[in-house]
Amino acid sequence: MIKLTIDNRVIETQEGKTVLEAALQAGIYVPNLCYHPDISPIGSCRLCIVEIHGIDGFPTACTTIVTQGMIVHTDTEKIQEYRKNIVWLILSEHPAEMNKSSQLMKVVDYIGIKKLLLKHKPPSKNLPIFSDDPLFVRDLNRCILCGRCVRMCQEVRGVGAIGFINRGINTIVGTNANSLMKDADCRFCGACVEVCPAGALIDRETYGEKDRKAVLLPCQNTCPAGIDIPRYVGLIAERRFQDALDVIREKVPFPHLLGCVCDHLCETECRRNEINDPVAIRALKRFVAERESGTSKRKVNIAPETGKKVAIIGSGPAGLTAAWFLRKLGHATTVFEALPEAGGMMRVGIPRYRLPKEVLDKEIQDIASIGVDIKTNTKIESLDELFNSGFDATFVALGAVEGVKLGIPGEGDHRVLDGISLLRSINLGQKVDIQGKVAVVGGGNVAIDVARSALKVGAEKVTILYRRTQKEMPADPEEVKEALNEGVNIQFLAVPHRVLAKSDKLKVECIRMRLGPPDESGRSRPIPLEGSEFTISVNRLIVAVGQKPIVPKEFNLSLNRWGYIYTDEETLTCSRQGVFSGGDIVSGPASVIKAIQAGRKAAVFIDKYLGGKGQLEQKPLPQQQDNPWLGKHDGFAYIKRAKMPTLVLKKRIGSFDQVECGFDEKSAVEEASRCLRCQLRLQISKAPLPPKKPDL
Numbered sequence: 001m002i003k004l005t006i007d008n009r010v011i012e013t014q015e016g017k018t019v020l021e022a023a024l025q026a027g028i029y030v031p032n033l034c035y036h037p038d039i040s041p042i043g044s045c046r047l048c049i050v051e052i053h054g055i056d057g058f059p060t061a062c063t064t065i066v067t068q069g070m071i072v073h074t075d076t077e078k079i080q081e082y083r084k085n086i087v088w089l090i091l092s093e094h095p096a097e098m099n100k101s102s103q104l105m106k107v108v109d110y111i112g113i114k115k116l117l118l119k120h121k122p123p124s125k126n127l128p129i130f131s132d133d134p135l136f137v138r139d140l141n142r143c144i145l146c147g148r149c150v151r152m153c154q155e156v157r158g159v160g161a162i163g164f165i166n167r168g169i170n171t172i173v174g175t176n177a178n179s180l181m182k183d184a185d186c187r188f189c190g191a192c193v194e195v196c197p198a199g200a201l202i203d204r205e206t207y208g209e210k211d212r213k214a215v216l217l218p219c220q221n222t223c224p225a226g227i228d229i230p231r232y233v234g235l236i237a238e239r240r241f242q243d244a245l246d247v248i249r250e251k252v253p254f255p256h257l258l259g260c261v262c263d264h265l266c267e268t269e270c271r272r273n274e275i276n277d278p279v280a281i282r283a284l285k286r287f288v289a290e291r292e293s294g295t296s297k298r299k300v301n302i303a304p305e306t307g308k309k310v311a312i313i314g315s316g317p318a319g320l321t322a323a324w325f326l327r328k329l330g331h332a333t334t335v336f337e338a339l340p341e342a343g344g345m346m347r348v349g350i351p352r353y354r355l356p357k358e359v360l361d362k363e364i365q366d367i368a369s370i371g372v373d374i375k376t377n378t379k380i381e382s383l384d385e386l387f388n389s390g391f392d393a394t395f396v397a398l399g400a401v402e403g404v405k406l407g408i409p410g411e412g413d414h415r416v417l418d419g420i421s422l423l424r425s426i427n428l429g430q431k432v433d434i435q436g437k438v439a440v441v442g443g444g445n446v447a448i449d450v451a452r453s454a455l456k457v458g459a460e461k462v463t464i465l466y467r468r469t470q471k472e473m474p475a476d477p478e479e480v481k482e483a484l485n486e487g488v489n490i491q492f493l494a495v496p497h498r499v500l501a502k503s504d505k506l507k508v509e510c511i512r513m514r515l516g517p518p519d520e521s522g523r524s525r526p527i528p529l530e531g532s533e534f535t536i537s538v539n540r541l542i543v544a545v546g547q548k549p550i551v552p553k554e555f556n557l558s559l560n561r562w563g564y565i566y567t568d569e570e571t572l573t574c575s576r577q578g579v580f581s582g583g584d585i586v587s588g589p590a591s592v593i594k595a596i597q598a599g600r601k602a603a604v605f606i607d608k609y610l611g612g613k614g615q616l617e618q619k620p621l622p623q624q625q626d627n628p629w630l631g632k633h634d635g636f637a638y639i640k641r642a643k644m645p646t647l648v649l650k651k652r653i654g655s656f657d658q659v660e661c662g663f664d665e666k667s668a669v670e671e672a673s674r675c676l677r678c679q680l681r682l683q684i685s686k687a688p689l690p691p692k693k694p695d696l
């Protein structure tokens with residue numbers, strides 16, 4: 001250890017440290033700008049000058065290595081005067097309007113020359129402002145040439161997209177030939193923006209300290225289960241597939257299933273959207289799940305038995321997720337399912353061409369394999385019976401399984417079918433009677449699933465009637481595209497208002513709509529166009545306009561006015577002691593990942609109710625610091641999203657084989673490498689800021 005004196009305080013530090021590091025370590029602030037803890041010092045701004053006994057002049061603290069017995073003064077009158085001059089020189093050409101939150105502004109405030117500067121009107125440098133780049137803006141007029149961005153890009157990231165260009169007083173920070181960042185092979189990691197002390201590089205999106213992580217890491221923030229997406233995508237790029245899967249399994253028990261059907265809100269928010277296309281996060285999840293080596297399962301730790309028993313009603317994603325986590329926490333967990341097979345809407349509401357049966361079977365088997373007891377063909381009629389038979393808590397996760405009717409005359413005809421019931425029959429292998437011309441009413445994923453499935457089980461022609469336009473369709477655009485590819489027609493701005501039963505066919509009277517101002521859903525309200533009635537003739541009319549819940553009266557639970565179970569939003573507790581509820585039965589029909597979120601939450605609060613800490617996560621993969629080196633990648637911004645290979649059309653006819661074929665290893669690694677690695681920015685050290693000084 002080295003002992004030295006700074007400002008009359010004797011301090012100790014490690015050998016090899018600089019005077020600035022030693023001072024900051026000891027809580028002695030020395031003004032600085034070109035210094036940053038993550039990059040090598042260059043001593044260019046000279047704000048950190050100090051006086052050192054035995055050394056002439058004013059060495060810079062950031063480049064001077066400590067020696068035994070060194071005596072340093074950081075804040076003498078002379079130093080203060082020199083610093084004011086240096087700041088004056090730095091700012092003499094800087095725009096008068098300084099970025100208020102910048103380090104520069106704080107240092108200027110600290111040095112105390114703000115009043116002097118207020119009288120100064122700097123001449124305009126007339127340097128370019130690059131506002132055409134995605135994600136951030138570069139205003140060269142604000143650059144103070146501290147070089148932190150350049151060193152970060154070159155030494156830490158190994159990218160070298162920016163550098164000092166021109167010479168002497170014409171020196172600026174920029175790209176070769178002043179090109180846009182995307183043409184300079186920028187990786188858009190944001191490191192340069194993060195370390196800029198002057199506000200010359202600023203994010204397009206504004207945020208505060210509170211929402212900083214959410215804005216800079218939107219994929220993870222958007223994932224309802226909070227999966228560490230940046231981490232697993234990074235591991236795939238490093239070919240560490242099993243590790244990537246372990247990261248996903250930290251949060252969810254269904255990596256493969258989600259890789260097939262998740263509605264991937266993370267991709268909608270992915271920052272790469274601003275450059276070209278988002279990273280194919282969902283398909284990457286499927287890729288690693290398909291390579292499951294079995295080691296994740298071996299890593300599952302089951303806590304010692306707590307002696308508590310939990311009943312879960314419903315084996316959909318919410319119920320099974322809660323079961324998985326509660327079992328891992330040591331509770332005896334039983335799932336009750338009324339249908340002959342477990343899986344809830346994953347089993348009966350999603351067609352097999354999107355989610356193969358084997359995928360679902362395997363992941364449910366994984367849950368059963370840790371000791372979750374799944375009882376199928378078991379309908380629960382009364383919660384009292386469960387409590388009487390020794391269960392300590394109950395999670396009601398029934399889903400919203402009943403199709404909503406259109407409420408139009410003639411709907412009672414036996415050829416008018418309910419979409420969700422049809423999917424259930426097909427998925428359970430029951431015989432269905434679909435033939436001839438079929439019209440499907442609705443615009444969500446169920447309507448698309450029904451339309452595509454109808455073509456596979458005997459329909460000659462399928463037309464979807466949707467009351468708004470394609471833009472407002474809630475269905476996944478990829479699914480809509482595939483439906484159109486497979487020959488489904490969509491009539492937009494049309495809705496049936498009467499069904500007339502004829503002996504051979506149904507006459508469906510429809511009316512055209514126009515879009516009015518937005519309704520409470522935020523989408524344009526469809527308004528009937530008078531005199532636009534038309535009639536179509538079909539063999540089957542299938543209604544897929546939504547689902548509603550059925551909660552047995554005997555449960556004695558408070559319901560809201562729409563018939564959903566009333567719960568406390570935070571804890572998922574219901575109106576009865578020891579009863580929790582979540583998923584579609586509370587929220588209305590939502591995505592699988594949202595149901596998983598509810599299952600996770602239920603597990604937390606049920607565990608707490610039973611005396612635990614509600615700590616779900618076991619971390620099978622130790623968290624390591626990411627490698628900050630990105631390296632150069634020619635044309636990085638132009639690399640296109642990997643295309644998902646799909647089953648050829650002729651093989652889809654009459655078959656429920658999975659349509660998306662999945663990535664091969666090369667595509668997966670390349671796709672993962674398109675990630676901007678936004679998380680690296682959050683790992684950059686904070687630059688040392690001046691202590692707050694009272695206004696003089």
Ligand code: FES
Pocket residue numbers: 031032033034035042043044045046047048049060061062063
């Ligand atoms: Fe040390 Fe700039 S010279 S911080």
